[in-house]
Amino acid sequence: MAVLPTTPPVQLDDLLFSWQPVQPVLDIPTLTITPGEKVFLKGPSGSGKTTLLGLIGGVLVPERGHVSLLGTPINQLSPAARDRFRANHVGFIFQMFNLIPYLSVLENVLLPLGFSPERRQKLAAAGQSGNEEAVRLLAQLGLSDPALLARPVTALSIGQQQRVAAARALIGRPEILIADEPTSALDSDTREAFIRLLFKECEAAGSTLLFVSHDAGLEHLFDRSLSLAELNHAAVTEAAAMQEDAVCHC
Numbered sequence: 001m002a003v004l005p006t007t008p009p010v011q012l013d014d015l016l017f018s019w020q021p022v023q024p025v026l027d028i029p030t031l032t033i034t035p036g037e038k039v040f041l042k043g044p045s046g047s048g049k050t051t052l053l054g055l056i057g058g059v060l061v062p063e064r065g066h067v068s069l070l071g072t073p074i075n076q077l078s079p080a081a082r083d084r085f086r087a088n089h090v091g092f093i094f095q096m097f098n099l100i101p102y103l104s105v106l107e108n109v110l111l112p113l114g115f116s117p118e119r120r121q122k123l124a125a126a127g128q129s130g131n132e133e134a135v136r137l138l139a140q141l142g143l144s145d146p147a148l149l150a151r152p153v154t155a156l157s158i159g160q161q162q163r164v165a166a167a168r169a170l171i172g173r174p175e176i177l178i179a180d181e182p183t184s185a186l187d188s189d190t191r192e193a194f195i196r197l198l199f200k201e202c203e204a205a206g207s208t209l210l211f212v213s214h215d216a217g218l219e220h221l222f223d224r225s226l227s228l229a230e231l232n233h234a235a236v237t238e239a240a241a242m243q244e245d246a247v248c249h250c
């Protein structure tokens, strides 16, 4: 089991973000995620879950407020420094996996190491090569057939591709793992088994997990469940405005 640091992996303060002028999608006074936590984030379609993950991952920049990852205020970094920070410290599992179709399974899993000196150093410090760790992770996630490794990733089933995407996010033990509905294409038994494997690897690496899903049946597996509607004052304001309208028109 990894030794956990004390600095929050994710700290949001006074966060405001709009896609359109003066129509905030997110207005979040504060959110702290503690080291090693496994957090389930829920909210209706269109409520801003993916937008929030983009802000936490440093892909988007808020118009106001602070996004601090591992004590680093990432929205104050230059775009290039933000990209480097993300590559070193954040693993993403996307809903559509975003695997590179012309690369093999092994090449896809190894990809983040090419962008991240820190992930390479962590493996080197543990005496592991990238290849060894990729093979270990894939086996842990249920892809142990060596014949699969050289296969183009597009020759795999959806469930197998999802495991490749998880191994790619986990390689080099990033401190933060962000998963955006990675199980939506799977049946419920496979979903739960996949999440348990993901937890096991996160615990071994000391990674903090932020997992977005519509599937309320998965919520009980996590340390904490966050409702975006409760966190987000923009949504509350919208609901309140609708209520006010209803009162006015009676």
Ligand SMILES: Nc1ncnc2c1ncn2[C@@H]1O[C@H](COP(=O)(O)OP(=O)(O)OP(=O)(O)O)[C@@H](O)[C@H]1O
Binding pocket: 019, 025, 043, 044, 045, 046, 047, 048, 049, 050, 051, 052
């Ligand atoms: N690139 C974009 N440009 C403009 N508006 C956007 C963009 N991406 C999202 N939005 C808008 O922001 C709001 C939140 O979208 P977002 O994708 O974050 O929601 P979500 O909760 O992740 O939805 P879902 O569960 O359906 O994936 C929606 O109203 C959406 O139309």
